[in-house]
Amino acid sequence: MSAAPPRRGELAELTDLHLLILGALWAGGEATIADVHAAVRHRADVAPKTIATLLGRLEQRGFVTHRLNGRQGVYHALVRRRDVLAARVEGMLASLFAAEDGRSGAVRARTDVRPVDATRLRELLRRAERGLDESDGA
Secondary structure, three states: OOOOOOOHHHHHOOOHHHHHHHHHHHHHOOEEHHHHHHHHOOOOOOOHHHHHHHHHHHHHOOOEEEEEEOOEEEEEEOOOHHHHHHHHHHHHHHHHHOOOOOOOOHHHHOOOOOHHHHHHHHHHHHHHHHHHHHOOOO
């Protein structure tokens, strides 16, 4: 039985370590636990057993799947990089602009935000969007 596809909110909840693991899968198309560990060990001090545990949890949540090659699992991402990154940015912006009193967000309430800051933010978003368009579709 496979898990239902993750909802957008679930994509935004992925940890940095989850993103490193998914990044290894996106880069190679598919990977074994050893492959993923080799790809992430320079950025995160984790054991192969931890990678295996996290891949299992990601599979339960519908983010990845695996097939057996002999006795070894070969994992493949079921979520697209662009969808995960878009959800993370959306979640970050929502929390940044949200206010407990419902009037306006913390950033919007600031009076020292200059037009040049807004222009720079729009340019960064455009560049990020172009990067997503050029990235792999998986």
